[in-house]
Amino acid sequence: MSSSHDLFERRKNAVSRGVGVFVETTAAQASGATIIDVDGKKFIDFGGGIGVVNAGHCPPRVVEAIKIQAEKMLHACFHVSTYEPYVKLCEKLIEILPHGKKTKVMLTNTGAESVENAIKIARQATKRPAVICFSEAFHGRSLMGMSLTSKVNYKLNCGPFAPEVYRLDFPNFYHGGDGLSEVEYSDKEINKLEKFVITNVDAGSVAAIILELVQGEGGFNIVPVPYLKSLRKFCDTHGIMLIFDEVQSGFCRTGKWGAYEHYGVMPDISVWAKSMGSGMPIGAVIGKQEVMDAAEPGTLGGTYLGNPVCCAAALATIAVMEEENLNSRALVVGKTVMDRFKKMSEWADCIGDVRGLGAMIAMEFVTDRKTKLPNTEVCETLVKACLEKGLILLKAGSSKHIIRILSPLVISDAELAKALDIIELSLKEIIGVKKI
Ligand code: PMP
DSSP: OOHHHHHHHHHHHHSOTTSOOSSOOOOSEEEBTEEEOTTSOEEEESSHHHHTOTTOBSOHHHHHHHHHHHHHOSOOOTTTSOOHHHHHHHHHHHHHSOOSSSEEEEEESSHHHHHHHHHHHHHHHHTOOEEEEETTOOOOSSHHHHHHOOOGGGSTTOOSOOSSEEEEOOOOHHHHOTTOOHHHHHHHHHHHHHHHHHHTOOGGGEEEEEEOSBOTTTTSOBOOHHHHHHHHHHHHHHTOEEEEEOTTTTTTTTSSSSGGGGTTOOOSEEEEOGGGGBTBSOEEEEEEHHHHTTSOTTSSOOSSTTOHHHHHHHHHHHHHHHHTTHHHHHHHHHHHHHHHHHHHHHHOTTEEEEEEETTEEEEEEBSOTTTOOBOHHHHHHHHHHHHHTTEEOEEETTTTOEEEEOOOTTOOHHHHHHHHHHHHHHHHHHHTOOOO
C-alpha cells in the first residue's frame, strides 16, 4: 500500500467527513508550480491550493521573510501593541489598490472574514440592514459568508442563515445572452434589479451589493462590463455600498492587482485574501476612507488579524509579484491556456464554452451545445484522468461541470505546455477522438 493510501485511511479515521475532499491527492512538499505527494510522485499544480499561490509554492523571498519575522515576533495583537508590518502592509495595499482619493484598510485572516467585515462596515456606513448577492456566488463558510454563498451543497442543514440577504440572478452572458449584444443583455439584467427593489427588498434598506467580477467557485462567470457600469450607477443613485469580492480574482490572477481594474469601475469596499500571503492566513478589506472610517472604534478586529508573520509574508509576496512582473506573466499564461482550450473546443463538442480574464481561464462541459446542460461526467472523468497523469485540476460550477485554471503564475512555459498536453490527451481518450 502507498503512503498516500495510508494517509487517506488515517484521515478517514481522524478527520470529520464534513471536511470535503476536492482532489484525491496528498502533498508532502511543494515549490513553484510543482507538488510532490507523500509517495514521491510529482504533480503539476493547476489548482494552486484554490488560487492561493499565484506567486508560486514557497517563493524563497517569502519563506525568508517568514523566518526573519518569526524570530523577531510571532504575535502581539494589533489592538494591544501597534507593530510596523501591519501598518506597512496597509500602506502598500493603499499604494497598489487605491479606492478613490483616500483609501483605508483593515487586515483579516481569511476571505470569509474579509467578507464578514466588509458587510459590517457597509451596514455601519449606511445604517441599513439588507445585502444583495448573486446566484452561483461563493463568499466563504462563516455565517454571513455562507448566507451570501449560493450553492446549496455548501450549506446543507447549516441554517438558519443570516437574515436580510437577498439573491439576484448573476448576469451569466453565456447562459442568458440568447443572441443579445452584451449591452442589450446588461440592460435586461439591470431592469431585473430595478424590479427586484420593488418586489423583493426596498432599495432604501439595502446596505450593500456584493459580487465577484469573475465568479470563482461558480465557474469563472464574468460580469459583463456594461452591467457593472450600470450597477455602479444604481448603487450611487440609491446610496448602496458596492462591494467587490476579489478573494479569488485578486493579486495578479487576471493580469491586474484586482479584476475591477479591467472595468474602470471603483468599488466602495473590496475584499481580498488567498494569493495575498502565498498560503499564510491573511486577508484585507480595502475601502474609501469615509466608508472604512464609518465603523465605530472597537467594532472591527480580532486576536490574530494581521498577524506579523502573515504581514511579512504578504509584503514579500507583493514584492515578488512586482519584481517578477506577474501581472504581465498572467496575460501570457492566460493566452496560452485560452488558445489551447479554444483549439480543443474545435473537436470536442462537449466543450460548451471557453472563457476567462487574464490567467483565470475556464472550460465548461455541456451535454449539448444548444441546451447547454451541464456535463458533469466528462468533467469528473477528465479531472481523474489528468490526476493519474500528474496534473492537479479543480472543478467548479454548481454541477461540477467546469474546469478552472488557477496555476501558479510562475509556472514555466515547459510545465504549462506539458499540463495542457495532459488535458488534451485525457480529453481525447475520454471522448474517443483518434487524431486532431
Ligand atoms: N470569496 C471568494 C470569491 C472565494 O473564492 C473564497 C474561497 N474560495 C472566499 C471568499 C472565502 O475565502 P476563505 O476560504 O479564505 O475564507
